[in-house]
Amino acid sequence: MSDMALSTPRPAPKRRSHGSKRTLRIVQVVCVLIIALVMISPLFMLLVASLKDDRFQILADMGSFKAFWVSDPTLNNFVEVGGMSGDLAFGRYLMNSLIILFVTVSSGLVINSMAGFVLAWGRVPGKVVILALVIALYVIPQESIIMPLLIMVSRAGMTDTFTAQILPWVASPLYIFLFYQFFAQLPKELYEAAEMDGASPFRIYRSIFMPLSLPAMATTSILMGIESWNQYLWPVLVTQTAYARPIAVAIGTFFGQDSIFWDRAMAASVLMMLPILAFYIVFQRWFVSSFIGTAVKG
Amino acid sequence: MTSTPQVRKPRSGRPAAKGRVAQELAMIAPALILMSLFLILPFLLSFWTSMTNQPLVPRPTPVRFLGFGNYIRILSDDLFWTAMWNVTRFSFWILPVQCGLAFLTALLLHQKLPLQNLLRGLFFLPAITSMVVVCVIWGTLFQYPTGPFNQVLGWVSGGRLGPIDWLGDPEWAMFSLVMLSAWQAYGFQMVIYLAGLQGIPEELYDASRIDGASRWRRFWHVTMPGLRPTHVFVLLITTIQAFKLYTQVAILTQGGPSNSTETVVHYMVRSGFEEQKLGLASAVSVILFLIVLVIALTQRQLLRRFDV
Numbered sequence: 216m217s218d219m220a221l222s223t224p225r226p227a228p229k230r231r232s233h234g235s236k237r238t239l240r241i242v243q244v245v246c247v248l249i250i251a252l253v254m255i256s257p258l259f260m261l262l263v264a265s266l267k268d269d270r271f272q273i274l275a276d277m278g279s280f281k282a283f284w285v286s287d288p289t290l291n292n293f294v295e296v297g298g299m300s301g302d303l304a305f306g307r308y309l310m311n312s313l314i315i316l317f318v319t320v321s322s323g324l325v326i327n328s329m330a331g332f333v334l335a336w337g338r339v340p341g342k343v344v345i346l347a348l349v350i351a352l353y354v355i356p357q358e359s360i361i362m363p364l365l366i367m368v369s370r371a372g373m374t375d376t377f378t379a380q381i382l383p384w385v386a387s388p389l390y391i392f393l394f395y396q397f398f399a400q401l402p403k404e405l406y407e408a409a410e411m412d413g414a415s416p417f418r419i420y421r422s423i424f425m426p427l428s429l430p431a432m433a434t435t436s437i438l439m440g441i442e443s444w445n446q447y448l449w450p451v452l453v454t455q456t457a458y459a460r461p462i463a464v465a466i467g468t469f470f471g472q473d474s475i476f477w478d479r480a481m482a483a484s485v486l487m488m489l490p491i492l493a494f495y496i497v498f499q500r501w502f503v504s505s506f507i508g509t510a511v512k513g
Numbered sequence: 514m515t516s517t518p519q520v521r522k523p524r525s526g527r528p529a530a531k532g533r534v535a536q537e538l539a540m541i542a543p544a545l546i547l548m549s550l551f552l553i554l555p556f557l558l559s560f561w562t563s564m565t566n567q568p569l570v571p572r573p574t575p576v577r578f579l580g581f582g583n584y585i586r587i588l589s590d591d592l593f594w595t596a597m598w599n600v601t602r603f604s605f606w607i608l609p610v611q612c613g614l615a616f617l618t619a620l621l622l623h624q625k626l627p628l629q630n631l632l633r634g635l636f637f638l639p640a641i642t643s644m645v646v647v648c649v650i651w652g653t654l655f656q657y658p659t660g661p662f663n664q665v666l667g668w669v670s671g672g673r674l675g676p677i678d679w680l681g682d683p684e685w686a687m688f689s690l691v692m693l694s695a696w697q698a699y700g701f702q703m704v705i706y707l708a709g710l711q712g713i714p715e716e717l718y719d720a721s722r723i724d725g726a727s728r729w730r731r732f733w734h735v736t737m738p739g740l741r742p743t744h745v746f747v748l749l750i751t752t753i754q755a756f757k758l759y760t761q762v763a764i765l766t767q768g769g770p771s772n773s774t775e776t777v778v779h780y781m782v783r784s785g786f787e788e789q790k791l792g793l794a795s796a797v798s799v800i801l802f803l804i805v806l807v808i809a810l811t812q813r814q815l816l817r818r819f820d821v
Contacts, residue, residue: 244628247621251635254696257650258638264653277653277661330544337537338530345545352548354809355556358757358778359798362785363558364551369569386547416536445643447760448778452786463645467764470649477653484646495641499634 259283261488265292265481273477292482303469305483308462312444313490315380315461319443320436323385327435328428330386331394332420336406346395353388358448365452379453380461384443390435397431398424433498444491462487556802563796569789583796593797596775603687603694603776604755611695612747615702622703623710633707640700644760651693652765655679680765683773690761690774698754702747709743710736742816749812753805777801 264273266288276282296305333339334346364383373379401424409419447463454460466483469476563583565576587593618636626632639647654661658676666674679689717735726734759778762768768775768783777797785794 240626243621243624244626247626247632248628250618250621251632255635255638257654257696258642260653261646261650274653274656274659277656277659277664279664282661326543326547329540333537333541337541338534339537339541340534345541349548352552354806355552355802356753356757356805358759358781359802359805360552360555360559362781362791362794362798363555363562365569365785366558366562366567366791367555370571382547383551386544386551388548388552391544416533417540420540441641445645447645447763448782451763452782463643466645466649467760470645470652470764480649484649487643487646491641491643495634499630 256283258488261481261484264477265485266290267478268292270476270478273481292478293486296479296483296486303479303483304457305462305465305486307457308460308465309486309490311377311459312461312463312487315377315446315459316440316443316490318377319381319384320439322381323387323390323439324432324435326386327390328394328425328432329420330391331396332398332424333416334391334395335398336419336424337416349388349391349395353392361449361452368453374453375455375458376453377459380446380450380459383449384446387439390439393435394428394431397428401427433500437495437498440494441491444487559795559798559802562792563799565792566790567792567795569785569791579792583793584800586793587796587800592772592775593777593780595772596777596780599687599772599774600756600758600776603691603758604752606688606691607695607755608748608751610691611699611751612702612744614695615699615747616706618699619703619706619710623707636703637700639697642697644697645764647693647697648761648764651689651696652680655689657681681770683770686766686770686774690758690765694758694761698751702751705747706740706743709740712743713739745812745815749808749815753808756801756804756808777804 260277260282263283263285264276266285267273267276268287268289268291296303298304299307299310334342334349339345368374368379405423406419409423414422445463446461447467450461450464451467454464457465462483466480466487469483470480564580565578566583567576622629622633622636657663657678657680660679662679663676666677677685679685713736717739718731721731721735757778758776759782762774762776762779763782766774768779778801781794781797781801784790784797
C-alpha cells in the first residue's frame with residue numbers, strides 16, 4: 216500500500232514497471248500462501264478429524280481430500296474426552312496443565328524480571344559475578360539435571376504434586392538474561408532521575424521499568440508458556456496418578472496403548488492445542504518483533 | 514518522564530545506600546535461591562551420584578562409591594554407542610532439512626508482503642504445537658500400509674514404490690522422526706533467520722544495487738556474509754536439540770525398531786527410571802552435559818572468529 220502512495224508522483228514509464236512488479240508481488244504472495252497452507256495442513260487435518268465420529272472412517276478418509284472435509288461435524292469426541300473424572304478425564308488434565316502454566320509464567324515473570332532489573336541497575340556487590348554465573352548456567356540442559364532432581368523430589372516426598380512441576384522451572388537463566396538485556400539498554404537518565412526523587416529500587420522497578428518492559432514480558436510469556444505447556448519428560452517422571460498429571464503426559468500414555476482410538480486422541484490433541492493457540496494469538500502482536508530483537512543475542 | 518531539575522539531596526548518604534542494597538538483594542534473592550536449589554544443586558549432585566550406585570527408591574544397604582565404574586560401564590555398552598550414533602545421524606539429517614526450511618521461509622517472508630503478520634503467524638504455528646500433538650498427527654500420517662504418506666507415495670510413483678513402514682522399519686524410522694521434528698521446530702529457526710535478515714543494513718543493498726549487482730550476486734555477497742553469525746547460531750542450537758532428542762522417540766518408537774531410534778536421553782531415562790539405576794543415569798547426564806558444553810564452546814569460538 217505504502218509503495219503505491221510513494222510511486223504516484225513518478226513519471227509514466229516507471230509506473231509501468233511498477234505494474235509488472237505488482238504482478239510479481241501477487242505471484243509471490245500466492246506462492247507463500249500455498250506453502251503456508253501446505254505447512255499447516257496437518258493441523259487443519261487434526262481439527263477436521265476431531266470432528267468425525269467414526270474412528271475407522273477417520274483412517275479411511277486419510278490420504279484423500281476427505282481428510283480436509285467433514286460432512287456432519289459432531290462434538291461427540293470432545294464430550295467423551297472432556298470429562299473431569301474417569302478414564303478419559305482430559306478435561307481434568309487440561310485444567311492441571313493450565314494451573315501449571317499460569318503459576319509458572321506469572322511467578323516466572325516477576326522473579327526473573329526483578330533479577331534482571333537488579334543485574335542491570337542495582338548496586339549489589341558481586342553483580343558481575345552473578346551475571347557471569349547466570350550466563351554460564353544457561354548452558355546446562357534440563358535433561359542433564361533431571362535425574363538428581365528426581366532423587367531430590369522423591370526424597371522430599373514431592374512426587375505427584377503441582378509444586379514439583381512448577382517450582383524447579385520458575386527461575387531461569389535465559390529469562391533473567393533476557394530481562395537484563397532489555398533493562399540495560401534503557402537510558403540511564405530514567406533510573407537516575409527516579410533515584411534522585413528518592414524512589415526506592417523496588418519502586419523504580421515497579422512503577423517505571425516494569426511497565427516499560429511489556430515487549431520483553433510478552434516474549435518471555437510466550438517462550439515460558441510454550442516451554443511449560445510442552446513439558447513432557449519431567450512430568451512423566453514425577454506424576455504417577457491423575458491428580459497433577461498434565462495433558463501432554465495423558466495424551467502420550469493414551470496414545471501409547473495398543474489399540475489406538477484415533478478419534479479420542481485427535482479430540483484430546485485439539486483440546487491441548489486450543490489454549491496455547493489463544494495464548495499465542497493474544498501475544499503474537501508483540502512476539503515476532505520483540506523475539507526478533509532478542510533472539511540472536513539470547 | 515517528568516524529571517525535576519532541582520536536585521533533591523539524598524538524606525544521609527551511607528545508610529540510604531545500605532537500605533537500597535538490602536532491597537535489591539531481596540529482589541534478586543528469589544531467583545538466586547530457586548536457581549541454587551533446582552539448578553546448581555542438582556547439577557553438582559549429578560557428578561556425585563554418577564560415581565555411586567544410588568538407586569531411585571532408598572534401600573537398606575548403604576550407597577556405595579564406585580569411582581568411574583558407571584562411566585566405564587556406559588562407555589563399554591554397545592547400546593550407548595548405538596544411541597550416540599543415532600543422535601549423530603539424526604543431527605546430520607535434520608540440519609539441512611530443518612535449517613533449510615527455516616532459511617527458505619525466512620527469505621520468502623523477509624519481503625514487504627501484504628498479510629505479512631498473518632503469514633508469519635501461520636508459518637510459526639507448528640512451533641507452538643506440542644510435540645505430543647505432533648506425534649498424534651504424524652502418527653496418522655505415517656500409518657502402515659494405508660496412511661496418507663503411503664497413499665501419496667503410491668499415487669506419485671504409479672504404485673511402483675511400495676508402502677513404507679515409516680516407523681516400523683529400522684531403515685526408515687529415524688528418517689521419519691527427522692521429518693516430523695523438522696516440521697515441528699523450523700518456526701523458531703525461521704524467526705531467528707528473520708532477525709538476522711533484519712540486521713543486515715539496508716545501505717549495503719543500496720550500494721550493491723548502484724554498483725549494478727544482480728539479485729543473485731546481492732544474495733551471495735551481501736545476504737550470505739551478513740548472515741554468517743546467524744548460520745552458526747542456528748546450526749549449533751539445532752545440533753544441541755538433536756542431542757537432546759527424546760519425546761518423539763518415547764511416544765512413537767520407544768527406541769525401536771531394533772534400537773534404530775535409541776537416543777542418549779532415552780537411554781538415560783531407561784536406566785534411571787525404568788531400571789531404577791540413578792547413578793548410572795546421572796553418569797549419562799554428565800556425559801550429555803559435556804557434549805552440550807563442547808557444542809556451546811564451539812559456537813562461541815566460531816562467533817568470535819567472525820568477530821561479532
